[in-house]
Amino acid sequence: MDRTDAAALVQAAADGDAAAWKALVEGLSPLVWSVVRAHRLSDADAHEVYQTAWFRFAQHLGRIREPGKAGAWLASTARHECLKVIRSAQRLTLTDDPRLLDRVSEEGTPEQSLLDAEEAAAQSERVRRLWQEFEELGERCRQLLRVLMATPPPSYQDVSAALGIAVGSIGPLRQRCLRRLRARLEARGAM
């Protein structure tokens, strides 16, 4: 979501336009979710942090100084709540959620029903392998890529807010992490 759009939607939502709010949620929800997922919280914690970020955003709507940076605002709020979860050690549960890896083969997806069975199997196997190699990347690369893969692609400002790394270092790190991912895939003969 670009800044002009975000600023206009925030303004409209603050003025009482529920459709504008819905558009904000639809446009920025994947970013918030990516930030939460990047921090490897348990599902329960992930849900709570996601909600907290949106509740606080709703609460501050109309008071946000730079409405064009709504994405960065949400990403940063989500990040700080994630770090708090990680700090409160009692409630920390690391997730190497194997269900994520199995989900394609177990449940299938709407997309797959459109493909014929054989093609779907090949495609889902490819997606599964890609995801598996991604999950096994070093923690920082995994984190960076998880945020970058939000839909629509987040701006580097948003990524910076989400992970607390300088905007200028995101491009080179991104190249590097994607190279590493590709190297892993090649090593597995998956590309």
Place this chain on the structure above:
Amino acid sequence: MNGDRYDDDPHDHDPHDPYDDDLSGEEDRGEEDRGDEEFDAGILEEELRQAAAVLDPVPAELQQIAVDAYALHDLDARVAELTFDSLVDALPVRGLTDVPRMLTFRAGEVTVDVEVTAQGLMGQVLPPQPARIEVLGGPRPGSPLMADDLGRFTGDAPPTGPFALRLRTGEAVVVTEWLRA
């Protein structure tokens, strides 16, 4: 804010390279010299994006909660900002596992101190004054509490998940910043 995980991750292999990962040895080091070459990172990133949309999308019911959260938009209430959170601002107490979470919120001259334990929550409005308090857990109406003449209040159920307090004092409505208990 000093919670920067980039400085203290125990899994670091190379302290000078926080993005170092587990790819072993020569192959890993060599690739840095290859520079950006012709590799189209954008294609791989897009594949990841599609994979995430299939394998790890925002749960629909969760996104609906965010849509419903519009009801929390309330321009008439003052927001009491979080000014102290023991989780961030206090040193951990060694050996104690059930440490209460101490929170302070401030809106202008009104301060709200809150202590959250496994047993419930208690707190005080300052300057001392009676208040009607609602413990919110989301866009639905919350459970009511009363603060006595000294501004003290207790609730016998600890908030779980995101929560905020809405306080009605004589003249004003104050809502504490949402956070996760």
